Amino acid sequence: MPSGLVALLDDVSVIARAAAASLDDVSAAAAKAGSKAAGVVIDDAAVTPSYVTEFTPDRELPVIARIAKGSLFNKLVILLPAALLLSAFLPGAITPLLMAGGLFLCFEGAEKVIEKLGGEKHGQTLEDQPTDAAAFENERVSGAVRTDLILSAEIMAIALAEVANQGIVQQALILAVVGIAITVAVYGAVGLIVKMDDIGLHLAKKPSALARSTGAFLLRAMPVLLALLATVGTAAMLWVGGGIILHGLEVLGVPGPAGIAHAAQHAVEHATGALGGVLGWLTYAVLSALVGLVLGGIVAFVVHMIGKARGKH
Known part of the structure; x- marks a missing residue:
């Protein structure tokens, strides 16, 4: 009997060590995957405050909490299962879907640039003295959660690419850890x-x-x-959206536009010595933002024309 108990305890300890090792593997892979998505995380943190700053002090943290809750829903309920299913059954659809999201970011960024240049506003601000404060807050939260969905999709896609060789359970655990950790970090900072x-x-x-x-x-x-x-957030929408489009075209067999941007990046890197890494990245980001501004401007023009034709603002 004692020997049987010892054997059972040995089995339990082996299982516990295996579970601990598995958790260590998951945490290490999550950290690696999360670090790859750091650029998009920074963009997310820069974009979000613009949705919150016009509220009274007593509503700022509740609004951030609502957006963070929506962000977790985006990552864990929508994007995580969608990423796993697409990766398993329809991997070719991931790039076009990301490009569609990138185009939406370009549109949002271009709209903000148009507003700053004196164009039509899209959506209310507190300067307009909205009559329904709750509806105004709901609109702002919805807009932030929509933008978060695109940025979160890019984060989850980057993370998924880093753990593509793992089993589906480990992929799910790693994506969940990355999603929760990034949401806490971004909205805590905001x-x-x-x-x-x-x-x-x-x-x-x-x-x-x-x-x-x-x-x-x-x-x-x-x-x-x-x-x-606010400026960095607008620029982030444009360079992330433009970058998604350039990368997507490259993946789909149209390498020309991305090749031009990369060539300019490498030329700047070789010409600027110690600052080459930073200035090269900045060159690629600026070119991506220009692509995003042009594409977003075209989409905004079409959307406005359709709206006017239908008699809507």
């Missing part, structure tokens, strides 16, 4: 950004001179940071 003025105001009332000066700095920096993020 929460800190939009509450920076409240933190600064709190510190400015402290007796410590260091705390007061830090609070004053945060209060002065807040408008500059939000303006910068």
